[in-house]
Amino acid sequence: MRRMWIPRVLLVLCGPLLATGLISAGSPRTAAALLVVFLLLAAVNSPLVFPRSIDALEARRRSAVDGRPVVFWRPGCAYCLRLRIRLGHSARRLHWVDVWRDPAGSAAVREVNDGDETVPTVVVDGRPHTNPDPSWVRAQL
Template sequence: MMRAWISPMLLVLSGSVVAVGLILNGSTAAAVALLVAVVLFAGLNSPLIFPRSIGALEAERRSAADGRPVVFWRPGCVYCLRLRIRLGRSARRLHWVDIWRDADGAAVVRAANEGNETVPTVVVAGRPHVNPDPAWVREQLSPPA
């Protein structure tokens, strides 16, 4: 759990140190702008913008029941962030598993990626897809015609 917050906390801490230096040099406006930018960037790299994660076993159970894909991700992954942002509101329809919080999820990803924890790994109908195009993932949410 803590590992997911290390990067955002370090970003805010280092940005705060630089902002204090700017304030001491008389650049209050620059310090405020820097802090706002750092906090926004830290938020993007935190688990906050992703839908609530569930365990891999629960995600697989739900996916079997409703047919929706399972997304294995981790905080700080730019490709996971890209997928999440490009999916928009439809991201909430997927089952999200944070591999840093769920050992079973990490094991599923390693099994699908020759021992590597490459994310995002999207499992559709039991078949893993590594870093798929967000438009393709969105299509998987649509019912077949």
């Protein structure tokens, strides 16, 4: 759990350090812009942007009951972030599995992607779809 936060904390800590250096060099506007960029990078790569993750077995069980798709994702993945942002509030209706936190989820993704841990992998009605178009995923809801 702590391991997934280390890069985000480093972004939050390095931003002010670099900004301080730029301020002392006489570039306060550049320092402010850089600080904002670092904070945005930390926020966007944070697991807080995504709905709460559950393990793969629980996601499959819930999907069998309610018919909602299961999304296998990992923090820092640009394609996962694109899917999450384009889904908007609809993303909360999906079952999200973080493959870095759940070994069973990681194994499930590798099984359907020829050994590669390619995310996002969306499972709809038991059929996996690797990096699907967000509008298609929204239509499945």
